[in-house]
Amino acid sequence: MPGVIPFELGIPARIFGGARTPEGRNLYEVVTCSAVPGLVQTDADFPILVENGPEVLEAADTVVVPATHELDDIYVSGRLSGPLAAAFARIRPGTRVVSICTGSYLLAAAGLLDGRPATTHWDSADHFQRLFPQVKVDPDVLYIDDGDILTSAGVASGIDLCLHIVRRDHGTAIANAVARRTVVPPHRDGGQAQYIQRPLPEPQLASTTAARAWALGRLDQPLTLRELAERESMSVRTFTRRFREEVGISPGQWLVQQRVERARHLLESSDLSVDQVAHRAGFGTATSMRQHLHAALGVSPSAYRRTFNSTATPGV
Template sequence: MSTPAVAARPHRVAVLVLDGLIPFELGIPARILGGARDAYGERLYSVRTCAAVPGRIRTDADFTVNIEHGPEELATADTVVVPASHELGPVFEEGRLTAPLERAFSAIRPGTRMVSICTGSYVLAAAGLLDGRPATTHWKNVEHFQRLFPRVRVNADVLFVDDGDVLTSAGVASGIDLCLHLVRRDHGAAVANDVARGTVVPPHRDGGQAQYVRRPVPDTQLASTSAARAWALERLEQPLTLRELAERSSMSVRTFTRRFRDETGVSPGQWLVRQRVERARQLLESSELPVDRVAREAGFGTSASMRMHLQAVLGVSPTAYRRTFRTDE
């Protein structure tokens, strides 16, 4: 078994806050990234909060927050996170960053990973970082955002977009999903799952999931697909069919498919693939099972099928993923 290496220093994260900030989004990076630990209990991220002009910052609640650090924190950051603000005026003028924010952004080193939560995407777009790139924002702001920044390839239907060195999320809780995705991308599923358990949130909602689900809480007078999903999770290694899932919910295939998408935002087939990818990731990280056996245990049947799906989702082969994230029990 490989022994996890002790990092020379934690990954530095600077959280750049704006006037009119939304407190919930402000706390997400510190809670999720700040909660990630390595095998020795050491912090994997150092999270510092800063402002273009330090001092008292207004929120959309009945209190202010005092930000001690200024844009100097941006100069040493490996990742910069911009949470939401309910006021766009302090962010830009005529589609351009305000002078204080322009000065702050000039301190950011080339190659720094840039992340936005909710309307923080306006800041990245105004800085020109999203031109020609895919991005998302809160679904209520999509039309305004697209009019203001026509060069951005806006995807209105997803929780978050990972475009490598620039990542954007939709509103509120999707910021949690994106930060867990960063932990998973940087350190593997096991570390991300530990953070999720400590935060009492679902360990994984795929970025491609719809951000606005028509029936997130099933009508108590309508049958739900939740029992079928729970049943499937216990049998991912088996060749599950749509008809079997529908029968578990006492529905026709057509009704089940429609209800499933209403409740999860994705089709049953897409959901099964995502669950199997997560199972494969966990097995590759935590076991010494051969790749062929991992493929069977995760429900892909063959290593070639698993390799295709992992490459599509993670951009790496099973062997490369295991080499990166394999840890001792």
């Protein structure tokens, strides 16, 4: 759309375009289009030339809608009109549709978010909810995966969501490789708070970084909140508050996330039994790991392995 934000526009091309097999084969074909092809003005001091029109939407498996600052009509009416409505009508039923930041306004105006959970930039969340009362808005998360409809919060959370999609499609190894090449964190869970009051600790305040590094090296062992706090010479209460300020979630939630990621990696890359994976990931028992993996991914360890580990022994 006119007024598109170049940063958000570049995220899908950078993340999906960087997803490759170990042999170097591209896993996605990224095509950019506009409702009206030609020169499109951005919100910066330069335009971009978009050669493809909305007809390419008819063949898309996933449609990603980036943010734009020119949403005046939608902000007031809550409806799509003209070329935009015609463009959205070309999207096939069942196509995966994704929004980055305030691109969620277009999805809501198209009726795609009715009765569904969604998020948007925290600064627009109240207005978004008033304009689209039928949408279940969560203003506190980085992104929401509701199956065929996915929405992200502001700006950089679009990177998190696109990496999440790569991880969902092709596993953690591919997603982590993309993240390394892009030099961004490989995983920030969608439930993490999008607006952290102090994203970096003030120089005079102690950080929880050392405790997190220490914990990552001992995920296979029982870890208590008191032990983590002692690594930083803090009381449990101070450590918990500081941890949430820096990371956006509680220490317990963070540990579960890291253990799920460890389990996913081991299920993808090894022939270890489910019991062995559960032990090395720190869940203790296979039952506990199954519960956490199902809560995070909606699948069992065996089903996840069948999908993402082609070398694993059948039935393991």
